[in-house]
Amino acid sequence: MALEAASSAASEYVIRQPLITPRVRRWIVSALLAAVCCIWIYPLVWMVSASFKTNAAIFASEGLIPSQPVFDNYLRAWNEANIGAYFFNTLFVTVGSVLLVTIATAMMGYVLGRRKFLGRGFIFGLLVFTMFVPQGYTIIPVFELLSMLGLGQSLWGVMLATTGGSFVIFVLLFAGYFSQMPDELEEAAKMDGVGFVRTFWYVMLPLSKPIIVTVIVMQTLYAWNDFLLPLVVTLANPAIRTLSVGVYAFKGENFVDWGGMTAASTITIVPVVVLFLFLQRYFIDGLAGAVKG
């Protein structure tokens, strides 16, 4: 009996209509994601909105669109609070550290990824170990190192210290990428009479473009936004502050200039947003490439 039922069910195969069509499902998913997105970007929108309000208006809870938009905050931030100068400090630190980090990590990654030498595993282990040491613990020794180098009070010192942030991750990214390149490429270059350094520069480096872009973007974000390290290094010399530290200065002992702070913050994030808009395709390719290899 049961067997009969089973066989008849098999022969009369029923096509079940879905409750919701794929199209409707897409709409629902999109709506949900849009809601999450709104929550996600609310703080950012609030910040931009507050930068166009007076301190009083910010606390008047009048909604996101300012009733009487003011631009004073931006002028005050740029001129009085030195954000203009800080902007160029940050630019210097960022560009310098990105250049240093990209070249140094690519070279380290190349050697670690492609050359077999004694102690290679040990170096890898040491590098990975440093990733587990929180930044806060190393700030004092880093500061001391800079002082000993005579860079404790200079923008060069800030730049040099900033290169350390994600150095290890980038080295590992490059090492992973280079280790998967076919040996024949290097051998072909060897047969062509091209030396080790020039093989790196003319053959391997151009092929690692996805990783280079990833490193540039990630290091830019890190250097631009880093707070703790520049705070410590620039403590004694306000003239070499970076933006993130400069924004913090709007918080006085008794009074917080919210309008000025949000305006300065908005100025701070504009370059990063622009950079991402231009490079997002490469950035995503690079990350995908780093995972896929």
Added chain:
Amino acid sequence: MPGLSLKGVTKAYGATKVIHGVDIEIDKGEFCVFVGPSGCGKSTLLRMIAGLEEISGGDVFINDHRVNEVDPSHRGVAMVFQTYALYPHMSVEQNMGFGLRMNGRPKAEVAKRVEDAAKILQIEELLDRKPRQLSGGQRQRVAIGRAIVRDPQVFLFDEPLSNLDAELRVATRLEIAKLHRQLGGATMIYVTHDQVEAMTLATKIVVLRKGIVEQVGAPMEPYSNPANLFVAGFIGSPKMNLIDVTPGAGGALQFKDGRSLTTSGDAHNVATVGVRADQLRSAPVESAALTGEVSVVERLGDAEFVYVRTGWGQEIVVRFEGGTDTPVGSTVGFDLSGRTHFFDAGGVAIKGLAVASS
């Protein structure tokens, strides 16, 4: 005059020896093919000549100069890799001229040599393309072009056709043969596991097994006079039939089913008889030297390969003319007519012995 000679060359990775003392002389202008099953050390040997692998023992001479410690780019050799190894981010032109440019040759000279090589290989219209825009065959040409541009004394090919499809492989094989003629005095060394490639291209064949040279000779030499059982079984398609025999009195050799064969000489140390598919002739079952039941028939058009299962369960292959249509399951008999090969218990060929005509 030897273009290249290997003298007692060995290679070891730690304690594992992979090349056991190889001696080969290759004359200028020769097309020498290293052939052997995978893992026989043929590619390692080639890479040692190229300078990509260190030489553990023995000497390599190119044009009478010892090159053991010479940098790959100064040996006067150029290599074509199995995977082509083109630089993906450079155009064809840049790929071909890269080595010359890096070594400081004047631009005009680089351009001229690239152009000349492109003309030989008929890839002039591809010069601006990137490798990914090329087909497998075109990439192969570019890789060869990169070698030609360097104007080497010795070309090294490492299984250059194995990444191409069957049809293209035959076409490219022909082109490489033509190229050898066109380039006049260039010595070429070519590594392959495909014995057809070896026999069609070579002016000298080196058969390798497990790091040992089994036989060196003219292209037909290993086919018509295999030095041992390995070469006999490896060269030729279909494989040579190798049948175990027991020597009897008066030059007789007995098969496992009791049937026998008479030879014209002293056959007391023969352990194996080798006969190719085209050297067996149909004979009446009662008097035939070999009999068996047809198990499979492969029809190739101009020929038919008939697989016959003998009384002792060995499958031997026989070539018939196309259209013979031998029925599967029928019992057939053969005589060993034509060339038959004899090997002793150690697998070494015995010379000067033939099947006595009855």
